[in-house]
Amino acid sequence: MxxxxxxxxxxxxxxxxxxxxxxxxxxxxxxxxxxxxxxxxxxxxxxxxxxxxxxxxxxxxxxxxxxxxxxxxxxxxxxNLSEPRKGFKALLPWAFGLGTVVVLQMGAVIYHHFNVKPNLDVLKNLMVDGSNTRKIGQVMYTEYAFPFEIAALILLVALIAAVAITLRHRKDAKSQNASAQAQVKSSDRLTMVTVAADMSAHQTNPPTPVVAETAPVAPPMVVAGSQEKK
Missing domain, CATH: 1.20.120.1200 (NADH-ubiquinone/plastoquinone oxidoreductase chain 6, subunit NuoJ)
Structure with missing residues (x-):
């Protein structure tokens, strides 16, 4: 060996x-x-x-x-690891059944592969340039282009699902709803109100004039010394 x-x-x-x-x-x-x-x-x-x-x-x-x-x-x-363990024993028969089906399918593919003779011409063409990278790219994007796109779509769905699982809505988080903002009309934001002028109140109760109060003027002070000199 x-x-x-x-x-x-x-x-x-x-x-x-x-x-x-x-x-x-x-x-x-x-x-x-x-x-x-x-x-x-x-x-x-x-x-x-x-x-x-x-x-x-x-x-x-x-x-x-x-x-x-x-x-x-x-x-x-x-x-929470305690929740999935509750129904583990009940799902064991289903798990063994699906596992048996997968093993049988893989065994059938392997048995068919060993009974089929390899195409040596294809192997020689793959190793002409000394590397299989170019040949893999040619086969992937020509004969298997549709399965390649399906695999890319599955990975995209898995990525979106991972983001959706980790997304948690917080009550204290503030966010904007762009769709609701775009659907708002001008009438929803501003309301014009017409108010009638009430002139009767001005006629029955005329305004009272305001008189400014003046401070009293102090009388002039007489000094005794000044009168004697005169």
Whole structure:
């Protein structure tokens, strides 16, 4: 057994164990971390199969972006772990049934793959320029353009759902409703009121003139010394 086979079995074993722990550990944060470990193991297997672009893309996109988003959402929504555990035993038969269906489907695909002889001409065309990145791009955007757009739409829906889950309406938060502001008419904001002039009140009760009060003038003071000199 060569070194490549040993590395393959190591990566495959880590991938299987981490994938099993993703669905069995009760803590969602630990589950996301084990999913990151499974992505790393799958990327290692792809690199060993000379699919370097897919391996690096798996690490950069899924581990570096998607899983960080998952961890952010899980930590922000503050999940109550006691509620999901209540109906866990009741859903075990459904889980085993769906798991059996998935295993049978994967087994059928693998069995069909081993019975079909590979097309060597296609493999030679893929390795003409020494890299499969260009060929993957050509196949993805020509033959599989529609599934690629569907996958992008699913990721967009998942992103919007993550934002909607973490969005919490606060009572003390003030916000503007642009739709309600645009629908307001001028008559709703300003009301013109016509008031009739009442002249009878001015005729019956004429205004009383206001007389200013003057302060009394003090009499002149007579000094005795001044009269003797005169």
């Amino acid at each position: 060569d070194v490549q086979s040993i590395l393959y079995f190591i990566f495959a074993g880590i991938l299987l164990v981490s994938a099993l722990l993703v669905v069995t550990v009760p803590n969602p944060v630990h589950s996301a971390l084990f999913l990151m470990l499974s992505f790393f193991s799958a990327a290692g297997i792809w690199i060993m199969l000379q699919a370097e672009f897919l391996g690096i893309l798996l690490i950069l996109v899924y581990v570096g972006a998607v899983m960080i988003l998952f961890l952010f959402v899980v930590m922000m929504i503050n999940l």
